[in-house]
Structures are given as C-alpha cells and as structure tokens.
Amino acid sequence: MAEIKNILLCGVGGQGTILASRILSTALVSAGYDVKMSEIHGMSQRGGSVVTQVRYGEKVFSPIIGKGSADILVSFEAMEALRYLGDLSPKGHVVVNSHMMPTATTLSGAEEYPKDVIERVKAAADTKVLDAAKIATELGNARAMNIVLLGALVKLMELENLDWEAAIKECVKPAFVELNIKALAAGMATVA
Amino acid sequence: MKQLMTGNEAVARGAWESGVHFASAYPGTPSTEILENIANYGEICSEWAPNEKVALEAAIGASFAGGRAIAAMKHVGLNVAADPLFTLGYTGVNGGLVVVSADDPGLHSSQDEQDNRHYARAAKIGMLEPADSQEAKDMIKIALELSEEYDTPILFRMTTRICHSKSIVELGERSERTVIPYVKKDKFNPIPAISRGLHTKVEERIKKLQAFSNTTELNYIEWGKERKIGVVSAGVAYQYAREVYGDSASYLKLGFTYPLPIEKIRDFAAQVDELIVIEELDPFMEDAIRAAGIACTGKSKIPIEGELNPDIVRMALLGEERETIQYDSSVVAKRPPVLCAGCxxxxxxxxxxxxxxxxxxxxxxxxxxxxxxxxxxxxxxxxxxxxxxxxxxxxxxxxxxxxxxxxxxxxxxxxxxxxxxxxxxxxxxxxxxxxxxxxxxxxxxxxxxxxxxxxxxxxxxxxxxxxxxxxxxxxxxxxxxxxxxxxxxxxxxxxxxxxxxxxxxxxxxxxxxxxxxxxxxGHYKAINKVDADKCIGCKLCIKTGCPALEYHSDTKKVTIDRNQCVGCDVCVQVCPKNAIAREGN
Structure with a gap:
C-alpha cells in the first residue's frame, strides 16, 4: 500500500469522465486508501477536453501529477489519449476507447482528425483498445461506455476486489445502478 | 464518518458545522460550488447576490447583526468587493465573518492570475490558507473563531487546486450558535473622527495577530531525516514540496499566512542549512522573510507565472526531469470550448x-x-x-x-x-x-x-x-x-x-x-438534416461555428449530428440552397 498509484482519465465534456473518476475514488476510499482526485471544471461543458487525476496509496500529498507520472491513462476518446500521452510513465499502460469525436476545428475543416490515432498510441505505449461504445450499446445504453472503460482500468490495476457495487450505488441514480454494474463487469471481462 | 470532498464542499461543510447563519456569493470559477453546497444545508440562509460587493456587504450586515457569516468569490470578484473589505478591516465584526477568495493560478478560467494574498496585507486583516479539504473544513471553524476573538474579518485564501481537488474529510456535527445580541456601536459608523481611533486599533490588532501567528499550531514544523533543506510553504504548494522532497527536507508548513510568523520562521531558518520558500505566483512570503533579514531561496528559481506542480518544483530546485514517452504530438487537433449547438x-x-x-x-x-x-x-x-x-x-x-x-x-x-x-x-x-x-x-x-x-x-x-x-x-x-x-x-x-x-x-x-x-x-427542440442532393458544400453553415455541423472534405457535403442538433434553425436560415430542413419533412 506504500507506493502511490497515479491514474489519469481523459475525455471530452459530457462523456462521463468525472462520474467514472468519482466511482473509482469512492471505492478506493472505502478500501482504506488515502485518495486525492483532481478535476478542472470551467468550460468543459462546452465540448472542451476534460482530464481528471486520481492518486491513491498510504499517504498522498499532491492532488496532481506531472509529466511521465501516470501508471495508467484511460482515454474515453481516441485522440485525447494522444493529447495526454506525455503524462504517462514510460512503464505505464493505456486503455483507449476507439470512439472518435470530432473537434470544433476538425468539424469546420480547419484541421484534420488524425485517422491513425490508435496506431500512433499503440506504437508509443502498451495499449489496450476497447470499442466501449459497442459494448455499452449491447448492454442497452451507449452512455455507459465510461463505466466499461472503468472496468478495464479496475482489472489492469488489480482493484477487482473493491466494493464496486456500493461505490456505484453511492454515485449514480438508482435507475442506472444495474446498467452500470453490468457495464463495469463487461469492461473487466475485456482484460485477460 | 469520512467522505471524499472538494475544497469547496469542505468549506460549505465547515460553515455548517461552525453554526454559520448567513452566506452569500456571486458565482465565479473556481469558487461557485461553495455556495451551491452551503445551500444544501437548510440551517444556513444562503443567497446568490447580484455581485461580489453586494455579497460581502450583505455578509457584513449579517455579521453586525450578530450572526456568523461567509462571503465567497473568485479572485477578481474580490476586486469588486474591495471597497467594503478595506473599511470592514477598520470596523471589525460582531458575529464572525470570513471572506473566501478563490484564486486561479494558471488561469484555468479567468482573465488574470492575480495573487489575492496581497489583499490581507493591504487591508491589514488575518489570513488562512488550507492545503487540502480537511484543512479547508477545519480552518473555516478556526477562521470564524479568530474573527470573533480578534475582531477582524478573515481572508480565507484558496486556489483552483484546493477548491476542485477531492481529498478525505472527517465529518463533524453542527454546533448551533446563538446570534450575538446587536448593540449600537460607534465602530459600525466609521466617520473620520471614529475611523482615526479605529486605525489605531487596526495597528494594535495586527501586532496581536502577529503574536498569534508565531505561536499557533496552524503554523507547524515537520522535521525530516535531515536539516540541510528547510522548506517554508503553504496551501497546495506545500503538497508539491512534500512530493518533491519527501522526508529528505524539513518543513515549516503555514496555515495562518498573514501576518506571517516571522519569529517562527527565523528560528526554523537557524536550524537548517538552506531556507527555501515554495509558493505559487508572487513572492508574498519571500519578500516578507527577506525584509526581516532572513536569507532564503525562492523566486530566483521557482516560476512567478502560472500554476506550479510537482514537476515544475522538482525541475526548478533539483534540476531533475522525469522521463516521458517520446511521440509526435503535433497531429493532435485542438479541442477548444465552443458555443453549444443551439446556443x-x-x-x-x-x-x-x-x-x-x-x-x-x-x-x-x-x-x-x-x-x-x-x-x-x-x-x-x-x-x-x-x-x-x-x-x-x-x-x-x-x-x-x-x-x-x-x-x-x-x-x-x-x-x-x-x-x-x-x-x-x-x-x-x-x-x-x-x-x-x-x-x-x-x-x-x-x-x-x-x-x-x-x-x-x-x-x-x-x-x-x-x-x-x-x-x-x-x-x-x-x-x-x-x-x-x-x-x-x-x-x-x-x-x-x-x-x-x-x-x-x-x-x-x-x-x-x-x-x-x-x-x-415552448418546446422548441427538434432535429434538422441536410439534403445531400441540395448541399453545394459552400460551408456558409459551418461558418456559424455550430458543433453539430460537420463538413466532409471527401464528399464536399455537410452533415448534422442528430445527438447535438436541437433545431435552433440558424443553419437553416443561413443555407443559400434551402438544403437544411426538419427531419421527417
């Protein structure tokens, strides 16, 4: 427990990055870890890039990490993984959603969305690619893709024994608890 | 009971536990959630004011009437509220009064990154700076008590990382405070003849606060394994310092930062080989420490601009850089915030x-x-x-x-x-x-x-x-x-x-x-679609900047994202070929 683990979650405003981080933090606190979670509010609701950081261990000081420090980078959108790759430790892992979301500049044609973005991430780091949108849609709601990705993270960080059901119940509305529990399990099942 | 809370949530909880009666604010990032959370506690009369000056004035009224009060604002908001703040420094309070200033180093969502610690010195009032959510909660209670004991408003200075980071907080219960009976006092009416006397009291008060600062447990020493390096720090910068030096340095961690505990700093400095002051933005502490004749290292190495983080502090003081993954980041498209579809x-x-x-x-x-x-x-x-x-x-x-x-x-x-x-x-x-x-x-x-x-x-x-x-x-x-x-x-x-x-x-x-x-x-929401046969790819609709519209360079046509479109019809009116219409028509 002594070693501090650093998790970085990134995505686009509205993807549920912050909710996934909250579920993660809640479960970690219940398991007795010291936890700090940092998020930047502000203009993310307007389609901007969103990043949250979760740090846990015996005693955590800084709420934020610097470059090359994340043990795992979970990207809810394909290109965002490339944007934050510099924060990942060279020994770290990436979980990336293959889902691509255009930006204001790519929509207008001012910039190109790099179509080979997943290949670029894979070439740079140990990467697990998930079609989280497809998995979540099969479960009945594409919006649950954030929890599918959380599931993969849980397995990779060997946190599967934490009380996820309780954490989900604490963080989401009752109507969505069942869906989110299924989505978490489906995400965990993607990692061998 | 333990709970993960943002600094803002912790301030709200602290206000509730301390029996606060009245709270007011004007929303502004990163301070907004303080009042939103205080509003969840029914015992506190909580309000949005039209602006920060009004919020502080309303809180002053509540304090003078004998209640405990809080006014919260972002850093630039305190500029708006500066007029009442300075005179409040003279009048003092009746019920405890805390002014929360949420600064934004790094300008995450602000037009400047001014350092509001200067306001405490300029207004000659006490200042507290929490370094995590537990401290944010605990220090609100202490701030209200100090306000009443020393007859001063307290500036409660936070930064974006304290406001918006979550850490574990041990919850307490509310202790109800009876409203202190209102008695008409000269000090509430600072005409020149009265204010001259009040100024004398302000100068006496700052000396008392100075003595408090030198003795309070809010400013404490943590001895490390060595005494080569002694770090003076406060707020989130202290957390970065701990991250960088761990047990290899000793720390004088400050929670009460104006007036600074100069004698405590002097004693600490005498027991370490090198004194390093680690603070975000201006050399607020460093200047005062140097003025007291204590040698230290600070802004000669640590950036004065922008937000700090452990990397920046490590590079500045140790010259060490972490290994990172090398890759071509130039292909990453910008993702700027935009006006929403249907704005x-x-x-x-x-x-x-x-x-x-x-x-x-x-x-x-x-x-x-x-x-x-x-x-x-x-x-x-x-x-x-x-x-x-x-x-x-x-x-x-x-x-x-x-x-x-x-x-x-x-x-x-x-x-x-x-x-x-x-x-x-x-x-x-x-x-x-x-x-x-x-x-x-x-x-x-x-x-x-x-x-x-x-x-x-x-x-x-x-x-x-x-x-x-x-x-x-x-x-x-x-x-x-x-x-x-x-x-x-x-x-x-x-x-x-x-x-x-x-x-x-x-x-x-x-x-x-x-x-x-x-x-x-009315219920105006609907969805529009582009008739590809009519679309000539002129991009006039794209120029409206709506994020629901996408231009495809291969087909030279525009499509509309059904999940974003609300049928505001701006693009419909802009299209010269009438190619955009309601779905189903």
Whole structure:
C-alpha cells in the first residue's frame, strides 16, 4: 500500500469522465486508501477536453501529477489519449476507447482528425483498445461506455476486489445502478 | 464518518458545522460550488447576490447583526468587493465573518492570475490558507473563531487546486450558535473622527495577530531525516514540496499566512542549512522573510507565472526531469470550448459579424467565446464601448461600438455601465444577451431568472424596464434565433445619436426550463438534416461555428449530428440552397 498509484482519465465534456473518476475514488476510499482526485471544471461543458487525476496509496500529498507520472491513462476518446500521452510513465499502460469525436476545428475543416490515432498510441505505449461504445450499446445504453472503460482500468490495476457495487450505488441514480454494474463487469471481462 | 470532498464542499461543510447563519456569493470559477453546497444545508440562509460587493456587504450586515457569516468569490470578484473589505478591516465584526477568495493560478478560467494574498496585507486583516479539504473544513471553524476573538474579518485564501481537488474529510456535527445580541456601536459608523481611533486599533490588532501567528499550531514544523533543506510553504504548494522532497527536507508548513510568523520562521531558518520558500505566483512570503533579514531561496528559481506542480518544483530546485514517452504530438487537433449547438448567442453574433467598422466590446461569459475585439472585466462591455465611441467620434473614424453582455453580468455591474452611456450620451449600441440564466459558471439563478439559490420563487427584474428607467430611449427585445429580426434590429440600433439597447431573449440551450420558460418559449427542440442532393458544400453553415455541423472534405457535403442538433434553425436560415430542413419533412 506504500507506493502511490497515479491514474489519469481523459475525455471530452459530457462523456462521463468525472462520474467514472468519482466511482473509482469512492471505492478506493472505502478500501482504506488515502485518495486525492483532481478535476478542472470551467468550460468543459462546452465540448472542451476534460482530464481528471486520481492518486491513491498510504499517504498522498499532491492532488496532481506531472509529466511521465501516470501508471495508467484511460482515454474515453481516441485522440485525447494522444493529447495526454506525455503524462504517462514510460512503464505505464493505456486503455483507449476507439470512439472518435470530432473537434470544433476538425468539424469546420480547419484541421484534420488524425485517422491513425490508435496506431500512433499503440506504437508509443502498451495499449489496450476497447470499442466501449459497442459494448455499452449491447448492454442497452451507449452512455455507459465510461463505466466499461472503468472496468478495464479496475482489472489492469488489480482493484477487482473493491466494493464496486456500493461505490456505484453511492454515485449514480438508482435507475442506472444495474446498467452500470453490468457495464463495469463487461469492461473487466475485456482484460485477460 | 469520512467522505471524499472538494475544497469547496469542505468549506460549505465547515460553515455548517461552525453554526454559520448567513452566506452569500456571486458565482465565479473556481469558487461557485461553495455556495451551491452551503445551500444544501437548510440551517444556513444562503443567497446568490447580484455581485461580489453586494455579497460581502450583505455578509457584513449579517455579521453586525450578530450572526456568523461567509462571503465567497473568485479572485477578481474580490476586486469588486474591495471597497467594503478595506473599511470592514477598520470596523471589525460582531458575529464572525470570513471572506473566501478563490484564486486561479494558471488561469484555468479567468482573465488574470492575480495573487489575492496581497489583499490581507493591504487591508491589514488575518489570513488562512488550507492545503487540502480537511484543512479547508477545519480552518473555516478556526477562521470564524479568530474573527470573533480578534475582531477582524478573515481572508480565507484558496486556489483552483484546493477548491476542485477531492481529498478525505472527517465529518463533524453542527454546533448551533446563538446570534450575538446587536448593540449600537460607534465602530459600525466609521466617520473620520471614529475611523482615526479605529486605525489605531487596526495597528494594535495586527501586532496581536502577529503574536498569534508565531505561536499557533496552524503554523507547524515537520522535521525530516535531515536539516540541510528547510522548506517554508503553504496551501497546495506545500503538497508539491512534500512530493518533491519527501522526508529528505524539513518543513515549516503555514496555515495562518498573514501576518506571517516571522519569529517562527527565523528560528526554523537557524536550524537548517538552506531556507527555501515554495509558493505559487508572487513572492508574498519571500519578500516578507527577506525584509526581516532572513536569507532564503525562492523566486530566483521557482516560476512567478502560472500554476506550479510537482514537476515544475522538482525541475526548478533539483534540476531533475522525469522521463516521458517520446511521440509526435503535433497531429493532435485542438479541442477548444465552443458555443453549444443551439446556443442562442450564435444567431446574434452571426449577424453582428457581418457589419463593417463595428468594434465589439464584450466581457466575461459564454458570449466571450464569440468573436470580439475587447474584453476587460464583468460589466465592462458597455462602459468600454462608451469611452471608445467618444474617441472614435473625436477622430471621426466612423467606427461604431457595440457593447455585449449577458443577463447575469448586466445585473452584476452592467446597469451602471449602461447609465454611463445614457448620462454622458454616446451613440453606442448596447446588447443584453438574455439567456435567462448565468450560463458560463453552470446555471446559477440570478435576479432575472425567477428563482433564488434555494430554488424558491423570486421577484423578477425586467431588463427592458431597467433600461427604460435608466433613461434609454430606444429599446427592443428580439428573438436571437431569427436572423432577419437580428439583422434588422442591429441596423435600427446603429441609427441613433444616443444609446440604443437590444435585448436578445432566448434561454440557454442547456437550461432546465421553468414553467414560465415553457409558456414563453415552448418546446422548441427538434432535429434538422441536410439534403445531400441540395448541399453545394459552400460551408456558409459551418461558418456559424455550430458543433453539430460537420463538413466532409471527401464528399464536399455537410452533415448534422442528430445527438447535438436541437433545431435552433440558424443553419437553416443561413443555407443559400434551402438544403437544411426538419427531419421527417
């Protein structure tokens, strides 16, 4: 427990990055870890890039990490993984959603969305690619893709024994608890 | 019970546990959630004020009447509230009074990164700085007690990382405070004859606070394995210092940072080989430490600009850099915030931008994401337009100034700006972009929205009636989604020798509509689609900047994202080929 683990979650405003981080933090606190979670509010609701950081261990000081420090980078959108790759430790892992979301500049044609973005991430780091949108849609709601990705993270960080059901119940509305529990399990099942 | 809380949530909890009676704020990132969370505690009378000055004045009234009170604001908000703050420094309090300033190093969502610690020194009042959420909660209680004991307001200085980071907080219970009986006192009426005496008390008080600072447990030493390096730090910078040096350094961690515990710092410095002051933004502590004749290292190595993090501190002091993954990041497309699909501001700015020789003076709000020439501060859009128009007229440039601001900003400080243009008469066009809510900070109620912070029905202030009462002769209220109506109104508004006012009235697309909104605006949401056969790829619709529209360079056609489109019809009106229509038609 002594070693501090650093998790970085990134995505686009509205993807549920912050909710996934909250579920993660809640479960970690219940398991007795010291936890700090940092998020930047502000203009993310307007389609901007969103990043949250979760740090846990015996005693955590800084709420934020610097470059090359994340043990795992979970990207809810394909290109965002490339944007934050510099924060990942060279020994770290990436979980990336293959889902691509255009930006204001790519929509207008001012910039190109790099179509080979997943290949670029894979070439740079140990990467697990998930079609989280497809998995979540099969479960009945594409919006649950954030929890599918959380599931993969849980397995990779060997946190599967934490009380996820309780954490989900604490963080989401009752109507969505069942869906989110299924989505978490489906995400965990993607990692061998 | 333990709970993960942001600093803002912890301040709210601390206020509740300390028996606070009254809390007021004007929303502003990163401080907004303080009042939103205080409002969850029914025992506290909690309110959105029209601006920060009013919020502090209301809190002063509550304190003088004998209640415990809190006013919260972002850093630039304290500039607005500075007038009452300085005199409050003289009068002192009755019930405890804490002023929370949430600074934004790194300008995550602000127009400057001013360091508000200077306000504590300038106003000669005590200051506390929490370094995590537990401290935020505990220190609010201490701040209220100190306020009452030393008869001073306390500046409670936070930063974005303290406000918005979550850490574990041990919860306590509320201890009810009886309202201290109000007794008429001279100090509440600071006329010059009284204030001279109050100033003497202020100077005596600062000495007492200095003595407190040197003895309080809020400023404590943590001895490390070695005493080569001694770090003086406070707030989130302390956490970064701990991250970088671990047990290899010793720390003097400060929680009470004005007046600084100079004697404690002197003792600490004498016991370590090198004293390093680690602080974000200005050398606030360093300057005072040097002035006391204590040698230290600080801003000669640590950046004065921007937000710190463990990496920056490590590089600055140890010259060490972490290994990172090398890759080509140049292909990553920018993802800037944009006006939402269906934003009522889009139609207005689309038309305004067609006018030549127009200077747009804007200020702080979502509409700041639209094209503009000038922006200074809340409410500045109208008065800056007025001054600029006078000089453009002197120079006979033919340029016309159009001032724009939102409804909440108008109530904040735009009313006096409008009055300036009326009183000193200029031919400006002033536009209130009334989206029926405070948009940028995440939908807080305001004096025009019909609800209070606690979502109770409120008296509604009518913007057009205010403009009329201020003396504006030419006033029009329009639907900003009807482009012909917008164009005609701008032409009309630029046709006078005195100020004209346009109010664009349509709710923010993200607003949870009230019953009144439903009655007025109806259920207008629908979805549009592009007829690919008619689309000629001219990109005129793309120029509106709507994020629901996508241009495909391969097919040279535009498509609409069904998940984002709300059927505002701005693109429908812009399309020269009538290629865009409602789905199903």
């Amino acid at each position: 009522p501001h889009r139609g207005f700015f689309h038309e305004l931008n067609k006018f030549k020789d127009v200077i747009i003076t804007s200020d702080i709000g979502c509409y700041g994401l639209a094209p503009k020439d000038i922006a200074i501060c809340m409410g500045g859009g109208f008065s800056v337009a007025h001054g600029a128009q006078k000089v453009f007229n002197i120079a006979e440039t033919g340029k016309r100034c159009v001032g724009v601001m939102g409804d909440s900003t108008f109530f904040h400080s735009g009313m006096t700006s409008m009055l300036e243009a009326v009183y000193n008469n200029s031919n400006v066009l002033l536009v209130v972009l009334d989206n029926r809510i405070t948009g940028m900070t995440g939908h807080q109620q305001n004096p025009g929205s019909g609800l209070t912070l606690s979502e109770e029905a409120a008296n509604i202030t009518d913007i057009a009636e205010v403009a009329k009462a201020l003396g504006v002769k030419h006033i029009r209220t329009i639907n900003p989604l009807k482009l012909s109506e917008v164009k005609e109104a701008i032409e009309w508004g630029l046709g006078f020798d005195s100020p004209a006012v346009i109010i664009t009235r349509w709710p923010c697309v993200l607003k949870r509509l009230t019953e009144d909104d439903m009655k007025e605006f």
